[in-house]
Amino acid sequence: MENIVWTWIIALHKGNDQSDSPSPRLLPSKMVLPHEWRNVPWGTSPTKSKKEDQRHITFFVFNDIMGLEKDASKGVCVEDIKLAMKGHVKDGYNFNPITSLSVNNQDYNREPSLNDRVHVLVCIIPGSTARLEDDCVRKLREVRLAARDMGIPEIAILTKIDDACPEVGKDIKNVSKSKHLKNKIEEASGVLGFPPSCIFPVKNYHSELNTSDDTDTLILSALRRMIKSGEDFVNDL
Numbered sequence: 001m002e003n004i005v006w007t008w009i010i011a012l013h014k015g016n017d018q019s020d021s022p023s024p025r026l027l028p029s030k031m032v033l034p035h036e037w038r039n040v041p042w043g044t045s046p047t048k049s050k051k052e053d054q055r056h057i058t059f060f061v062f063n064d065i066m067g068l069e070k071d072a073s074k075g076v077c078v079e080d081i082k083l084a085m086k087g088h089v090k091d092g093y094n095f096n097p098i099t100s101l102s103v104n105n106q107d108y109n110r111e112p113s114l115n116d117r118v119h120v121l122v123c124i125i126p127g128s129t130a131r132l133e134d135d136c137v138r139k140l141r142e143v144r145l146a147a148r149d150m151g152i153p154e155i156a157i158l159t160k161i162d163d164a165c166p167e168v169g170k171d172i173k174n175v176s177k178s179k180h181l182k183n184k185i186e187e188a189s190g191v192l193g194f195p196p197s198c199i200f201p202v203k204n205y206h207s208e209l210n211t212s213d214d215t216d217t218l219i220l221s222a223l224r225r226m227i228k229s230g231e232d233f234v235n236d237l
Helices: 078-086 134-150 166-170 172-176 179-192 213-235
Strands: 005-016 046-048 055-064 118-126 154-159 199-201
Touching: 055 213, 078 118, 078 134, 118 134, 118 179, 118 213, 134 154, 134 179, 154 179, 154 213, 166 172, 172 213, 179 199, 199 213
Parallel strands: 118 154, 154 199
Antiparallel strands: 005 055, 005 118, 046 055
């Protein structure tokens, strides 16, 4: 049974490239941060404004934490996920599977800003997993309910689709034709509560030496939805 891994997009906002805004940051999906709550600089995403002939940059940060597990002594505490969504967890904090972050801890952020809060909650689900453990599903639903109460949008990513479906393994272009993947998405929707339109199939890069446009299209489609959802969340505050 593989972990359900959580990824957060935070600090999502726009600014002119000539302003004093902080440098854009992104955590690449290949980097694994299994134990720490932290962000890592990587790249920029400049776009042109429709209203003026100036470049604008969308700033966003991925924060990756350890996954949920069925064993109570392993994986991230649900209460810590809730604190992280509210912005109370400082960068660099090492999650403790046994004890959640206390108010008196030096890594507890007492006065979180909008940039400290989570703007999009993303659940990463291995498509090659036969079924999700009941305890993991229960924890996941608890986190999703908390995110819903905070108004945080939620997205699910179904990874390793080439392992889950032989047809897709032969040709990634078969992703839209695969009945097996369609059933997988419907199954995940029924168990976890995500609408099928919010579950994005993605092929992982593993041992490839070169990138693929077809693989990148799936990844960028999911990323575009994350950014759009985050922007909508921030703009509605």
